[in-house]
Amino acid sequence: MKPYLVSLYAIVLREALRFVHQRERFIAALVRPLVWLLVFAAGFRAALGISIIAPYETYITYETYIVPGLCGMILLFNGMQSSLSLVYDREMGSMKLLLNSPLPRWWLLVCKLAGSTAISILQAYAFLAIAAGFGVTAPAVGYLTVLPALLIAGLMLGALGLLLSSFVKQLENFAGVMNFVIFPMFFLSSALYPLWKMAESSELLHAICALNPFTHAVELIRFALYGQVNLTALAWTVLAAAVFIGCAVWGYDPARGRPGRKG
């Protein structure tokens, strides 16, 4: 068991060190959702403020609505960032070192996932604290109950990042990930607008949003932030996490020749 723990410790520590040493990355990760919260939401405040949907029990401002979606945004970007760092590791050769370890590959990937998720959660909490400083708050207990939701959602999106990193072979291709994964996932979700609003304009878009695992991750966080469990969102997020982890392990299976496969 010990080698497993040693590798977990080493990989998580490496992620943490990398994170601590890249202070800009931390700030950048916070600035992005804060711009949405303080600029974008301010503009839309009056436009979308009038509706009551679960888990809210009264009318809320748009700022309050998008906070869970922006937590999801942090997890999504961080998941993709860790995929970017894996591509970088592969180019630099440090991944070879890692994957040459005698431990099973799935375990190494899980360690990597654990490291990136832990950092995602820290960032999400930092964002929640700053949002609270600007008066966008949730019930006190929500800050505790949101932790498992952030964990599950973080694992799911981190696993998606791992899966993508097994396909993206060069840093330059990361722009493609932005265009074809992050943006569609974020905008075709309930992060910025409630799904009923989407249904009013297009049933097709609404159906796509309802299938998007990121929607379920956001709803899981949204309900948890108010001390509630959205079982549908939980089931979808866990299912998506399992599928992404499974595919990532398969993607990194040495028998398949990845990640060394030429392409």
Added chain:
Amino acid sequence: MKLCHMILASLSLAVPAHAGEIWVTNEKDDTLSVIDTDTLEVIQTYATGERPRGITFSADFSRVYICASDSDAVQVMDPETGEILHDLPSGEDPEQFVLHPDDKHLYIANEDDAVTTVVDVDSRKVVAQIDVGVEPEGMAVSPDGKVVITTSETTNMAHWIDTGTHTLFANTLVDSRPRHAEFTKGGAELWVSSEIGGSITVFDSATQGELGKMTFEIKGVHPDRVQPVGFEFTPDEKYAFVALGPANHVAVVNAQTYEVEEYILVGRRVWHMAFDGDHARLFTTNGVSGDVTVIDVAARKAVKSIKVGRFPWGAAFRP
């Protein structure tokens, strides 16, 4: 400060308020909704006359008076059974009223007749009718019962009535369309809200002179939509909560400095409000969205909105 409010909010959510009921008149449904202040659910709905608006309880809470505007009557209901006991002769189109501290005389604003009618609730007789401005609406009585105020929506005045002689002894101009009036600080000040003027004017009760005026401004809401209507004071009279109509917000005003400290988002077109028994929660009637928003007073946060009938208007507390 915000964090402190947040902690208070979570604490107050955990501790239920004293049991009681908030009674709400539903203007379009011709009904009353009764909300349990513990469970925050509608526990009873009673039929009333047409277009119920103003509502108040007798001092011992054994009777509830309802302005059934389109029935041209003030109805007296037994709050235990919801049975209408009898109608009082109210004059035409009663909109708001105020019960004198003697628990015996109702002062009723008759919107269509430009009069204030005084009714003896025991003998069920009209004691006096006092000519006031056009479209009287807001009613207030001083704590000592010596002065009653009627505000007239079209004349834009607060009319000061001597309850001893049932005559006007002063008229003071206010901003456009005054809708509601309340005495505060032991009767030393009178506050009058002006819906179109978008302001609240404060008068010195002794001299009827103007002491100050407050206006409201909400980020992202057009000034024309900021229309103060009903308001209530906290029991320590340090703060007033002001309903801002189609601005969909309630303002928290410092009653000493007349400055707005906070705006709380509630339902659409907020009209009037009532505190629960220990003044920990405030219930606002939201006309257009057909619900009542519950505000945590200490935390200054809306905690829940409860569906009631169509166009809820007046609200009153019953222990």
